[in-house]
Amino acid sequence: MKVYATYNIKGGVGKTTTAVNLAYLSAREGRRTLLWDLDPQGAATYLFRVRPRVKGGAHALVTRHRPIEDAIKATDYDNLDLLPADFSYRNMDLDLDDTKKPIRRLAQLLKEVSDDYDVIFLDCPPSVSLVSENVLHAADTLLIPLIPATLSMRTLEQLTQFVADSAGRKPELVAFFSMADRRKRLHRDVIAAAPPRGARISTTVIPALSIIEQMAEHRAPVPVFAATSRAAQCYEQLWADVRTS
Amino acid sequence: MTRPTRTLQTVHDVPLDLEVITAALSTRFSVVTSPVKPVRRARLDTFDHRLRAAGLTLQHQSYRDGDVLVLGDGETTLSQPLGKVEWPALADALPAGRLRELTAPVTGIRALLAMPQEFRRLRRLDLLNEDGKTVARVEVDEPGSPTAGPAQLTVRTLRGYEDQAQRAARLLSGAGLRPLRRGSDGDHDSPPEPTKADRHASATLLLAMGLEGGLATMRMNLPGLLDDVDTEFLHDFRVAVRRTRSTLKLGRSILPQAVSERWEPPFKGLGDLTTPVRDLDVYELDLPTMAGWLVAAGPADLEPFSAHLRTRRATAREPLVRELRSPGFRRLLTQWGDELDGLADASYGPNSKALSAGLWAQRSISRAYRRVVRGGAAITSDSPATDLHALRKRCKELRYAIEVCAPVVANGPRKHALAHLKQLQDVLGRFQDCQVQSTALHGFAEAMMADGTPASALLAMGELIAHLDAEQARARRQFDGAFARFSGRPTRQAMDKLGGTRR
Numbered sequence: 143m144k145v146y147a148t149y150n151i152k153g154g155v156g157k158t159t160t161a162v163n164l165a166y167l168s169a170r171e172g173r174r175t176l177l178w179d180l181d182p183q184g185a186a187t188y189l190f191r192v193r194p195r196v197k198g199g200a201h202a203l204v205t206r207h208r209p210i211e212d213a214i215k216a217t218d219y220d221n222l223d224l225l226p227a228d229f230s231y232r233n234m235d236l237d238l239d240d241t242k243k244p245i246r247r248l249a250q251l252l253k254e255v256s257d258d259y260d261v262i263f264l265d266c267p268p269s270v271s272l273v274s275e276n277v278l279h280a281a282d283t284l285l286i287p288l289i290p291a292t293l294s295m296r297t298l299e300q301l302t303q304f305v306a307d308s309a310g311r312k313p314e315l316v317a318f319f320s321m322a323d324r325r326k327r328l329h330r331d332v333i334a335a336a337p338p339r340g341a342r343i344s345t346t347v348i349p350a351l352s353i354i355e356q357m358a359e360h361r362a363p364v365p366v367f368a369a370t371s372r373a374a375q376c377y378e379q380l381w382a383d384v385r386t387s
Numbered sequence: 388m389t390r391p392t393r394t395l396q397t398v399h400d401v402p403l404d405l406e407v408i409t410a411a412l413s414t415r416f417s418v419v420t421s422p423v424k425p426v427r428r429a430r431l432d433t434f435d436h437r438l439r440a441a442g443l444t445l446q447h448q449s450y451r452d453g454d455v456l457v458l459g460d461g462e463t464t465l466s467q468p469l470g471k472v473e474w475p476a477l478a479d480a481l482p483a484g485r486l487r488e489l490t491a492p493v494t495g496i497r498a499l500l501a502m503p504q505e506f507r508r509l510r511r512l513d514l515l516n517e518d519g520k521t522v523a524r525v526e527v528d529e530p531g532s533p534t535a536g537p538a539q540l541t542v543r544t545l546r547g548y549e550d551q552a553q554r555a556a557r558l559l560s561g562a563g564l565r566p567l568r569r570g571s572d573g574d575h576d577s578p579p580e581p582t583k584a585d586r587h588a589s590a591t592l593l594l595a596m597g598l599e600g601g602l603a604t605m606r607m608n609l610p611g612l613l614d615d616v617d618t619e620f621l622h623d624f625r626v627a628v629r630r631t632r633s634t635l636k637l638g639r640s641i642l643p644q645a646v647s648e649r650w651e652p653p654f655k656g657l658g659d660l661t662t663p664v665r666d667l668d669v670y671e672l673d674l675p676t677m678a679g680w681l682v683a684a685g686p687a688d689l690e691p692f693s694a695h696l697r698t699r700r701a702t703a704r705e706p707l708v709r710e711l712r713s714p715g716f717r718r719l720l721t722q723w724g725d726e727l728d729g730l731a732d733a734s735y736g737p738n739s740k741a742l743s744a745g746l747w748a749q750r751s752i753s754r755a756y757r758r759v760v761r762g763g764a765a766i767t768s769d770s771p772a773t774d775l776h777a778l779r780k781r782c783k784e785l786r787y788a789i790e791v792c793a794p795v796v797a798n799g800p801r802k803h804a805l806a807h808l809k810q811l812q813d814v815l816g817r818f819q820d821c822q823v824q825s826t827a828l829h830g831f832a833e834a835m836m837a838d839g840t841p842a843s844a845l846l847a848m849g850e851l852i853a854h855l856d857a858e859q860a861r862a863r864r865q866f867d868g869a870f871a872r873f874s875g876r877p878t879r880q881a882m883d884k885l886g887g888t889r890r
Binding site for chain 1: 465466484513521545547
């Protein structure tokens with residue numbers, strides 16, 4: 143089982159769209175894939191038309207009062223399941239803090255379904271919190287979408303340092319540019335600049351395209367409703383790059 | 388991901404009426420009907436039905452837009468796009484992924500064969516809730532030709548929506564559909580126990596039954612052997628030949644002398660004819676294991692050896708295939724079949740001197756068992772390897788005696804006796820195989836050296852020889868314990884129940 147997490151401290155950078163599209167592509171290749179929507183906003187849950195409701199909420203999951211398997215829902219796509227978000231996830235930090243090994247709890251929960259899935263995606267909320275520390279311990283690869291801007295690069299540096307300083311097992315960091323607009327000189331310059339030390343930036347760039355925004359309208363991954371679009375091709379390329387990393 | 392399914396069919400195999408089905412489901416769901424997908428579907432399994440025995444079904448489905456493999460375990464299914472594959476093929480030829488990971492360990496060294504294709508018309512009904520989310524699926528599978536099997540519907544449960552699939556199944560039941568009869572597709576039959584025979588029948592009849600079984604196995608495996616589908620066709624063919632020879636030998640006292648004299652030599656010749664290719668098959672099959680023995684060398688160093696084996700095998704197959712395709716061989720099988728018919732017919736006639744099958748079984752097993760015990764007891768630390776080889780042959784004769792007599796002995800004691808014997812056979816088998824392989828490797832190495840093979844390959848083969856010699860010595864050390872167990876009380880009791888210790 144391989145665990146990927148889409149993560150960035152900043153919001154609105156394309157974490158959810160990346161998680162949804164890559165999870166779909168993984169499943170399309172026959173891998174049994176689970177996407178866990180950890181963001182209380184529940185955007186991934188909405189995109190898969192699943193109701194944002196988990197019986198007992200985050201507390202029941204984190205404290206193991208309800209098995210994680212019971213909360214999983216099939217999506218409309220073969221091999222792809224979803225662990226939906228619930229608004230109670232906003233308190234997940236507090237729930238985690240009440241447990242014995244608070245920064246390893248998500249990894250322990252994922253072990254319970256490790257026989258059922260080949261690939262797991264974690265779609266993380268934009269914050270530095272106990273949840274994100276858990277994600278660092280649970281993930282094999284951290285996928286970091288970056289809007290090509292100077293501050294984003296600084297964020298990547300901070301994140302790289304944060305992971306380097308964290309104790310125990312460290313995930314591989316794979317950053318990629320997202321929502322890129324090549325008409326903007328700043329975007330072009332940032333993409334051309336060297337990455338900070340310790341981080342790998344994928345050569346695949348996800349452009350800012352309206353078809354990606356239309357995911358919310360279609361409530362489906364891009365390759366489902368625009369199979370031959372440039373956006374679909376970019377996500378396919380990103381997945382090819384990421385899965386062999 | 389697909390979850391437990393419910394398969395339904397119409398009563399009396401009447402055609403499905405999709406409108407009726409959709410109307411029934413529409414009372415609780417929004418139904419999205421996919422267009423009809425014509426499909427050519429072939430079931431895949433090994434010749435000895437390993438997938439079926441493991442409770443799996445594998446299908447090659449060909450659609451207009453591509454081919455798909457579908458693996459099912461009765462509750463869940465897993466599908467994967469399939470590129471160009473020619474059947475028969477080993478599971479290694481399947482695309483990399485979970486489906487291959489689940490299939491390959493079951494099929495092992497046996498090739499997947501495609502059963503005759505069926506033309507079907509598939510349609511999928513997605514059942515949506517008020518959010519537009521698919522909460523259950525119904526697959527409609529209708530015959531695409533008059534000869535294809537009847538229509539059926541499968542309700543697929545989606546994880547987290549189990550109650551919705553139950554609801555859909557109830558609606559379909561209300562529309563007149565009924566659950567598919569278990570086993571109506573012949574999927575779940577268990578391996579057959581040996582056919583039982585009357586202990587008081589003539590022993591000749593028992594022998595004829597055993598020999599007919601061997602002939603049937605030879606005939607069944609011949610096409611796969613000739614087409615070189617996988618190595619096990621030749622293996623099973625050889626086992627049938629060996630059993631035939633052993634049964635003829637066992638039956639010398641009751642078969643007409645002319646039968647023994649007429650048929651023992653050609654079956655010995657047939658065994659000898661198949662030996663070279665089988666020996667080479669064993670090396671090829673063992674190569675991955677052998678590669679794991681290497682310490683100084685790497686698996687890549689064995690590639691010239693592997694290539695050498697392939698070349699030798701291709702050469703060795705030529706006379707084998709020529710002989711097995713010859714009119715003489717066809718005549719041999721036909722005449723052997725006629726001979727067995729004659730033996731079976733004669734065994735039904737009035738013959739006051741005829742020995743009963745039960746008594747003959749008792750005597751045969753007893754004699755064979757005593758020969759093994761005597762042979763084993765005579766082996767000392769100074770005994771040459773040939774003595775252990777001779778004992779291995781006696782063990783095989785005992786095994787075949789028990790198997791030929793299976794129709795007139797109880798299944799439980801028979802299985803116990805075979806299990807005890809197998810432990811001794813395993814040790815003797817390892818001892819002999821190591822010696823034969825070690826000797827043969829020397830021969831291969833000399834031939835390869837003459838062909839200018841790189842030294843790295845020869846050095847790697849040297850490592851293999853050293854490993855085989857050590858393994859043979861280990862088997863020799865284990866022999867005393869294995870034989871002590873075999874000649875001990877539990878085995879004696881198991882044999883006693885078969886009549887094997889009675890004099």
